[in-house]
Amino acid sequence: MNAASHPESANQGIRPAIFWIAVGSMFVLIFVSASVALSLYGDALFYGPGRMRRASGKEFEYRQPKLNPTTPPGPAPEGMVWIPGGEFWMGVEVEKYPGSNDIFDASEVHLVYVDGFWMDKTEVTNAEFARFVAATGYVTVAEKQPDPKEFPDVKPDALKPFSIVFRQPQPGEMIDLRDYRSWWDPKVGASWKHPDGPGSNIKGRENFPVVHICYHDAVAYCRWAKKRLPTEAEWEFAGRGGLDRKLYPWGDELKVDGKWMANAWQGEFPYTNTKEDGFDGAAPVASFPPNAYGLYDMSGNVWEWCADWYRKDHYIQRCRDVDPHTAIRNPTGPDSGFDLEEPGLPKRVQRGGSFLCAENFCTRYVIGTRGKGEITSAQNHCGFRCVKDAK
Numbered sequence: 001m002n003a004a005s006h007p008e009s010a011n012q013g014i015r016p017a018i019f020w021i022a023v024g025s026m027f028v029l030i031f032v033s034a035s036v037a038l039s040l041y042g043d044a045l046f047y048g049p050g051r052m053r054r055a056s057g058k059e060f061e062y063r064q065p066k067l068n069p070t071t072p073p074g075p076a077p078e079g080m081v082w083i084p085g086g087e088f089w090m091g092v093e094v095e096k097y098p099g100s101n102d103i104f105d106a107s108e109v110h111l112v113y114v115d116g117f118w119m120d121k122t123e124v125t126n127a128e129f130a131r132f133v134a135a136t137g138y139v140t141v142a143e144k145q146p147d148p149k150e151f152p153d154v155k156p157d158a159l160k161p162f163s164i165v166f167r168q169p170q171p172g173e174m175i176d177l178r179d180y181r182s183w184w185d186p187k188v189g190a191s192w193k194h195p196d197g198p199g200s201n202i203k204g205r206e207n208f209p210v211v212h213i214c215y216h217d218a219v220a221y222c223r224w225a226k227k228r229l230p231t232e233a234e235w236e237f238a239g240r241g242g243l244d245r246k247l248y249p250w251g252d253e254l255k256v257d258g259k260w261m262a263n264a265w266q267g268e269f270p271y272t273n274t275k276e277d278g279f280d281g282a283a284p285v286a287s288f289p290p291n292a293y294g295l296y297d298m299s300g301n302v303w304e305w306c307a308d309w310y311r312k313d314h315y316i317q318r319c320r321d322v323d324p325h326t327a328i329r330n331p332t333g334p335d336s337g338f339d340l341e342e343p344g345l346p347k348r349v350q351r352g353g354s355f356l357c358a359e360n361f362c363t364r365y366v367i368g369t370r371g372k373g374e375i376t377s378a379q380n381h382c383g384f385r386c387v388k389d390a391k
C-alpha cells in the first residue's frame with residue numbers, strides 16, 4: 001500500500017486543491033468588488049463627494065482643490081500677509097445661491113490655480129494715500145478738469161472736477177432700482193480729500209479706506225508702493241481664506257452668532273439703513289474680524305479694484321473650454337473690457353461689495369460675485385488694496 005492509496009493520503013491531495021480554489025475565489029471576489037466600488041464611488045474617493053452644476057446646466061464631479069503649503073517665502077512686507085495660493089473653485093454655485101441675479105456673471109464655477117503672493121491686510125487708507133500724494137504730488141482723476149470731449153452734453157464753462165457720491169432718497173421719494181443714476185449724485189468738488197463733497201474732509205478719517213479712486217489712481221499708487229493690483233482670481237482666492245466654495249470669507253451664514261461680519265447695508269436699500277452692523281457709510285479698516293489669511297473687509301466696506309478687464313462672456317467661455325478638473329493657471333482676464341449694459345464704457349473688475357450692498361439689492365459681499373467699474377470713474381464706495389509678488 002503506497003501512501004497515495006491510503007484514504008488519508010487521498011484527502012491530503014484534495015484539501016490543498018480546495019484551499020487554493022477558495023483563496024483564488026476570494027481574490028476574484030475582492031477584485032470584482034473593488035472594481036465595482038471604484039466605478040461607483042471612485043470619483044467620490046478621489047474627488048470628494050458630490051456633483052457640481054454650472055449655470056449652463058452642465059454637471060461634473062467635484063474635486064477637492066489642493067492648496068499650496070502656507071509657509072511664507074520670507075518676512076512679510078509691512079502691512080501685508082502671505083497668501084499661499086493653490087487651487088480653488090472660482091465663482092458661485094447656482095444651487096448655493098438660488099434665485100439671485102447677482103451671480104449671473106459668476107456662476108460658471110471652475111477650478112483655478114494661482115501662485116502665492118503678498119496682499120495688503122486692509123484696504124488702502126486715507127493716511128497711506130496721503131503719504132503717496134505727499135511723496136509724488138499725484139493728482140487723482142476726480143480732482144482734474146474733465147475733458148469736454150468726454151462730456152459733450154455739458155457746456156465747457158460748467159464742466160468742473162467732480163466725483164460721484166451716494167444720495168439717499170428723500171422721505172417719500174420712490175426711485176427706480178434699475179437706474180443707478182437715481183442714487184448716484186455727480187458732485188462738484190468731491191474727491192478723496194472731500195469724500196462727501198466740498199464741505200467734508202478726511203480729518204479724523206485717516207484710518208478709513210481711501211475712496212473716489214478710479215482705476216488709474218489705484219494703479220499709480222501701486223506703482224509708487226512697488227506693488228500691483230491683484231488679478232480677479234488672486235483676489236477671490238485670498239478672499240476665500242482657504243475655505244472651499246463658501247458664500248462668505250467666514251462660512252455660509254451671513255451673520256455669526258447674530259453679529260454682522262462685514263460692513264454692508266441693513267434694511268431696504270436705498271431707503272432705510274438700520275445700521276445694524278454699527279456703520280452708516282464706510283467704516284475704519286479692520287473694524288470687523290479678518291478671514292483665515294488675516295485679511296480684513298474682503299466682504300463689504302468699500303469695493304476693491306482688480307487688474308482684469310471686465311467681460312462677462314470671456315469669464316463664462318473660459319470655463320466651458322476646459323476640462324472641469326484641469327485648473328486654469330494664473331488667469332489674467334480678457335484683453336479688453338466690454339459691458340453689454342454700457343457698451344461704450346470699458347470697465348475693469350471690482351470685488352467684494354461695499355457698505356451700500358444690501359440683501360434686497362446687490363449682495364456682492366458674497367465672495368465669488370463680481371463687480372465692474374468704468375476705469376476713469378470714481379465713487380465714495382470704491383477703493384482698493386495691493387498685492388506683491390514673492391521675490
Ligand SMILES: [Ca+2]
Nearest residue numbers: 263264277279
Ligand atoms: Ca453698514
Ligand SMILES: [Ca+2]
Nearest residue numbers: 297300302352
Ligand atoms: Ca472691501
